Amino acid sequence: MRHWLFSCKKITALISLSMDKELSLYQRMGIRFHLMMCVLCRRYRKQLFFIRSILDHDDSADDQPCKILPDDAHRRIKKKLDEEQE
Template sequence: MRSCRDITALVSQGLDRKLSLGERLAINLHIMMCSRCRSFQRQTRFIRKAARRYTEHLQSRSGKKT
């Protein structure tokens, strides 16, 4: 079984490129049993969402017109 270090690296890459079937399987198998990596996956998705929302904040905060 791959380590948490490897799995989280894959999870991270999954946000920026299309993973292979093998990679996706490895992740799914791992996170079924590992709650920390499961949290990591959930939280990195959340961070992406927050970053987008933050950009909207930035745009509306610094001026009147967008």
């Protein structure tokens, strides 16, 4: 059963990998088993998912409703886009 004991370094890599692809049962069990015993890797996992949740919800542009794109900038950008399409 020795190979069930992944190191912290390997577990951190596996946790990251789990955010990008489906892991095998063996890998998932390895993570679960390790996390039961290791508070540092538990923290690491929680923090990675916390960062992802912050980035996921970073669409809050509506809390400054008074700010609008100034007219001159609007015209300038429109001109650029029109040039681009020619």
